[in-house]
Amino acid sequence: MTRALIGVACALALVGTAASAATVPRGPVSITLPGDAGFAFKPGPGVIAAQTYCLTCHSSAYVSTQPTLSRAQWTAEVAKMRSPYGATIPDDQVATLVEYLTTQYGKP
Amino acid sequence: MRLARRDFLTFAGSAATFALLPQKGGAQTIDLPFENGQRPVVAFPQKRPLLLLTPRPPQLETPFAVFDDGVVTPNDAFYVRWHEAGVPQQVDATTHRIAVSGAVNRTLSLSLADLAGMETIEYLAVNQCSGNGRALSSPRVAGGQWDNGAMGNALWTGVRLRDILDRAGLKPSAKQVQFDGLDGPVLPSTPDFRKSLDLAVAQADDVMVAYAMNGAPLPLLNGYPVRLIVPGWYATYWVKMLSAITVLDHVDDNFWMKSAYRIPDTPDNSVVPGATGFPTIPINKMRVRSFITNIADGATLTAGSQTVRGIAFDGGSGIARVELSSDGGTTWHQAALEHDYGNYSFRRWHATFDAKTGPQKLAVRATANDGATQPVKQGWNPSGYLRSTIETYAVTVR
Numbered sequence: 001m002t003r004a005l006i007g008v009a010c011a012l013a014l015v016g017t018a019a020s021a022a023t024v025p026r027g028p029v030s031i032t033l034p035g036d037a038g039f040a041f042k043p044g045p046g047v048i049a050a051q052t053y054c055l056t057c058h059s060s061a062y063v064s065t066q067p068t069l070s071r072a073q074w075t076a077e078v079a080k081m082r083s084p085y086g087a088t089i090p091d092d093q094v095a096t097l098v099e100y101l102t103t104q105y106g107k108p
Numbered sequence: 109m110r111l112a113r114r115d116f117l118t119f120a121g122s123a124a125t126f127a128l129l130p131q132k133g134g135a136q137t138i139d140l141p142f143e144n145g146q147r148p149v150v151a152f153p154q155k156r157p158l159l160l161l162t163p164r165p166p167q168l169e170t171p172f173a174v175f176d177d178g179v180v181t182p183n184d185a186f187y188v189r190w191h192e193a194g195v196p197q198q199v200d201a202t203t204h205r206i207a208v209s210g211a212v213n214r215t216l217s218l219s220l221a222d223l224a225g226m227e228t229i230e231y232l233a234v235n236q237c238s239g240n241g242r243a244l245s246s247p248r249v250a251g252g253q254w255d256n257g258a259m260g261n262a263l264w265t266g267v268r269l270r271d272i273l274d275r276a277g278l279k280p281s282a283k284q285v286q287f288d289g290l291d292g293p294v295l296p297s298t299p300d301f302r303k304s305l306d307l308a309v310a311q312a313d314d315v316m317v318a319y320a321m322n323g324a325p326l327p328l329l330n331g332y333p334v335r336l337i338v339p340g341w342y343a344t345y346w347v348k349m350l351s352a353i354t355v356l357d358h359v360d361d362n363f364w365m366k367s368a369y370r371i372p373d374t375p376d377n378s379v380v381p382g383a384t385g386f387p388t389i390p391i392n393k394m395r396v397r398s399f400i401t402n403i404a405d406g407a408t409l410t411a412g413s414q415t416v417r418g419i420a421f422d423g424g425s426g427i428a429r430v431e432l433s434s435d436g437g438t439t440w441h442q443a444a445l446e447h448d449y450g451n452y453s454f455r456r457w458h459a460t461f462d463a464k465t466g467p468q469k470l471a472v473r474a475t476a477n478d479g480a481t482q483p484v485k486q487g488w489n490p491s492g493y494l495r496s497t498i499e500t501y502a503v504t505v506r
Contacts, residue, residue: 026202033164
């Protein structure tokens with residue numbers, strides 16, 4: 001049993017009788033997140049638009065882990081990202097993005 | 109909360125710092141049982157290697173085998189889910205404040221030291237993402253593609269939300285209570301993540317502002333230094349890095365309540381795939397679920413008597429019964445329930461079955477104290493929420 005589990009077991013033993021030894025935390029905690037951790041959009045026509053507009057808010061993993069969505073579904077996703085999610089995708093880039101996503105991550 | 113970039117860099121110097129652990133020989137990957145289910149296994153700060161769904165915003169899934177280790181999910185194995193990439197990477201518990209305002213008689217600015225002076229409550233409770241198991245939806249839906257590891261069970265320690273509301277004093281016009289955390293969107297045009305509860309729910313005896321998780325401070329990625337605990341309810345309401353409690357005199361109409369995290373307002377909260385135009389309500393209490401934890405789908409077993417272990421939970425009524433089937437759900441045998449850690453906790457169970465040579469299909473079904481049980485067929489909804497179907501495990505016996 002690890003030390004952490006022993007700590008939890010001790011805490012559990014006190015449930016229902018008294019408070020555990022837990023106290024309010026103090027001071028700063030700092031972490032360093034890994035950015036996009038090596039994820040990148042697949043190359044292909046329209047990839048610049050994907051890099052420009054999708055990567056503003058999320059890594060390409062959000063796209064590459066989706067099931068193979070249809071053109072209609074990718075169209076709906078791009079529309080959803082513009083509103084309500086507020087992505088600043090210009091009107092003339094929508095078709096480029098949908099074509100790229102459908103070709104690289106979707107089904108015809 | 110919306111943060112300017114400089115706020116992310118405020119606390120330098122003596123901070124306890126954690127960085128990504130280097131991966132030796134490249135990241136291992138795990139293939140989850142659905143299309144595009146390959147996941148790198150990566151250790152984020154304060155975490156052991158977990159299944160990486162998306163690095164930005166950070167979303168990490170707990171490998172399912174962890175749930176076989178004990179009733180409690182260790183902090184370093186607990187799944188991670190953020191909506192927006194503005195996750196502060198430095199947070200100081202000493203200077204952190206929770207602002208209480210809105211339809212109250214006294215606005216408050218509570219420090220962690222203030223919480224330490226209030227009555228402590230503590231219990232075990234399951235935290236489960238609304239979309240846990242979304243990738244198993246049929247037909248599949250867009251969204252965070254979780255297998256069943258976007259859940260965990262922990263001992264939470266903190267103070268009653270009700271005691272905080274009492275200290276502020278509610279005005280007669282109070283209708284809902286809205287919660288906001290330190291995280292924020294990248295773009296100012298993106299709706300900041302905020303969630304609200306009806307007053308009756310917010311004033312329940314056990315809704316908690318928690319400062320400890322399994323007897324230790326919360327990992328930063330699970331909401332250090334304080335998060336809301338709404339036991340029995342899906343985790344969307346368990347706002348992390350809680351920084352503002354606002355009492356509303358109206359039903360919250362912000363995007364994350366009005367448009368997101370909604371379920372069909374139909375008898376079983378499902379609709380025919382592709383349906384539109386149906387009424388919806390905010391997602392709320394968790395549905396009853398059960399899992400086998402010591403045998404994976406696709407496992408090979410030895411013929412003879414086999415022990416099966418697992419967990420069950422529901423939205424707070426507690427588990428009345430767990431049954432195991434070794435013939436794909438035709439016949440059922442009652443499992444033994446293990447120690448009861450309270451109605452909000454995982455309930456461990458075990459059973460034995462006679463493994464006969466050839467393919468066999470195990471299935472597990474829980475029934476809650478409120479009478480709810482798990483359906484054979486999962487109802488569909490457009491967001492892939494509320495998964496509670498009977499889980500099955502195909503095994504080969506040699």
